[in-house]
Amino acid sequence: MNPEPLWLTFKLATITSVILLVLALPLAYWLAFGKFKGRGIVESLIGMPLVLPPSVIGFYLLLAFSPSYWFGAWIESVFGLRLVFSFPGLVIASVLYSLPFMVYPIRAGLQSLPPSLREASYTLGKNEWETFFKVLLPNCKPAILTAFVITFAHTVGEFGVVLMIGGNIPGVTKVASVAIYNEVEALNYGAANDYAMVLFAITFVILLLVYSVNNRLLRVRQPS
Amino acid sequence: MNFHLFFLFFLVFLAGCSKPSEKIVVATAANVQYVMKEIKAAFEKESGKEIDIVVGSSGKLTTQIREGAPFDVFVSADTKYPQEIFKNGGSAEKPKVYALGSVVLWSKNIPEAELNIDILTDDKVKKIAIPNPETAPYGEAAIQVLKSKNLFGKIEKKLVFGESIAQTAQYITSGNVEAGFNALSIVLSPEMKDQGNYIILDSTDYKPIEQAAILLNHSADSPKKETSEQFYNFLYSQKAKAIFQKYGYK
Numbered sequence: 001m002n003p004e005p006l007w008l009t010f011k012l013a014t015i016t017s018v019i020l021l022v023l024a025l026p027l028a029y030w031l032a033f034g035k036f037k038g039r040g041i042v043e044s045l046i047g048m049p050l051v052l053p054p055s056v057i058g059f060y061l062l063l064a065f066s067p068s069y070w071f072g073a074w075i076e077s078v079f080g081l082r083l084v085f086s087f088p089g090l091v092i093a094s095v096l097y098s099l100p101f102m103v104y105p106i107r108a109g110l111q112s113l114p115p116s117l118r119e120a121s122y123t124l125g126k127n128e129w130e131t132f133f134k135v136l137l138p139n140c141k142p143a144i145l146t147a148f149v150i151t152f153a154h155t156v157g158e159f160g161v162v163l164m165i166g167g168n169i170p171g172v173t174k175v176a177s178v179a180i181y182n183e184v185e186a187l188n189y190g191a192a193n194d195y196a197m198v199l200f201a202i203t204f205v206i207l208l209l210v211y212s213v214n215n216r217l218l219r220v221r222q223p224s
Numbered sequence: 225m226n227f228h229l230f231f232l233f234f235l236v237f238l239a240g241c242s243k244p245s246e247k248i249v250v251a252t253a254a255n256v257q258y259v260m261k262e263i264k265a266a267f268e269k270e271s272g273k274e275i276d277i278v279v280g281s282s283g284k285l286t287t288q289i290r291e292g293a294p295f296d297v298f299v300s301a302d303t304k305y306p307q308e309i310f311k312n313g314g315s316a317e318k319p320k321v322y323a324l325g326s327v328v329l330w331s332k333n334i335p336e337a338e339l340n341i342d343i344l345t346d347d348k349v350k351k352i353a354i355p356n357p358e359t360a361p362y363g364e365a366a367i368q369v370l371k372s373k374n375l376f377g378k379i380e381k382k383l384v385f386g387e388s389i390a391q392t393a394q395y396i397t398s399g400n401v402e403a404g405f406n407a408l409s410i411v412l413s414p415e416m417k418d419q420g421n422y423i424i425l426d427s428t429d430y431k432p433i434e435q436a437a438i439l440l441n442h443s444a445d446s447p448k449k450e451t452s453e454q455f456y457n458f459l460y461s462q463k464a465k466a467i468f469q470k471y472g473y474k
Contacts, residue, residue, distance in 0.1 A: 185284050
């Protein structure tokens with residue numbers, strides 16, 4: 001078994017999860033406590049990757065990234081970068097595709113904190129950002145951990161989008177899920193099984209870890 | 225009374241469900257999908273029977289057939305995959321070649337006069353699409369062409385692999401790549417007319433692409449057996465041959 005597709009998969013999942021964590025923290029805070037018009041629209045847009053088939057996202061990204069259309073042409077002329085069939089293109093696609101998996105758990109975590117926590121912090125003279133980083137976030141560690149791990153796992157499982165915009169290039173866009181698909185098509189069930197078993201095992205271990213850790217953290221917070 | 229009436233309707237309903245369907249399903253390699261539309265129309269007109277067509281890459285269809293997909297005839301892009309099915313007992317008859325395919329170099333924007341295999345090394349050609357050579361015979365042939373011209377090493381880094389001939393065509397026509405390899409039958413189809421320029425590559429630079437079909441197993445009393453055989457034979461008829469030639473097959 002060539003380990004390259006696996007390595008590429010975990011690299012993609014790690015980079016995507018880190019980028020999304022940075023993007024999702026302010027976004028989740030805004031959604032949890034912000035008062036603004038058009039909340040429904042913003043929430044719908046963020047949640048769409050949950051229900052849209054990956055082929056819809058893949059199709060529009062294929063057109064958007066193409067140098068024949070304005071966005072792709074603009075990126076190529078300004079940055080000299082062609083996003084389709086490239087690793088950065090996969091990262092952008094994954095960030096879009098996994099967005100709700102990061103935002104929703106963090107928002108839920110923030111909303112489940114007692115309002116008195118924020119109020120006390122304000123009363124003690126902390127401003128909004130200090131309150132967010134020093135009081136609220138440390139109190140919803142389980143939610144953040146869950147969000148990060150689910151995002152990671154979801155990106156590991158990405159297939160449809162990569163199949164459409166990846167171009168299956170070894171070492172660049174050939175991730176494990178696509179490698180499995182190819183091996184099955186080429187009737188190499190043994191090789192497909194090797195990749196699949198690794199993904200199966202690693203996904204289980206990741207989830208097992210997060211749930212064990214979360215259970216412990218939650219028990220500490222709710223002494224019986 | 226009401227119960228009896230209901231029971232009667234129920235029986236009629238059941239009878240409707242169990243009426244044996246004679247409509248057969250033809251698993252079709254992506255490169256033959258457009259020509260198959262025409263073959264299907266000609267067959268339906270001649271026989272008065274209907275058929276369904278399922279399109280995919282030959283590799284994927286072979287896997288599905290091996291795992292029990294309810295297809296009746298498999299029209300492959302090569303001979304290797306039907307042979308595989310025959311060896312595994314999926315058919316009582318050996319596969320037969322119905323056409324020889326040709327490879328083209330195709331570009332959306334490069335003018336026909338400039339289009340040749342050497343232009344692929346040019347800096348303005350950044351990406352080249354090719355059907356996955358591991359599962360698509362046209363991709364395998366394209367690699368043979370590149371190697372015979374000693375170009376493979378020079379352009380290897382530019383290659384992107386389509387899952388099938390159809391996805392490769394999509395990469396080319398959407399302008400995501402500057403050029404790509406494909407099947408002559410695709411560029412000659414009405415659907416792809418005016419989608420850029422192409423040249424036919426020298427067929428001595430690659431092993432002939434012998435496209436074979438295979439009649440898949442049926443039980444002796446299957447209602448689909450007769451139509452399947454009829455369609456399978458139609459594929460090798462003079463009428464079908466003429467349609468294949470229209471789409472550039474030899």
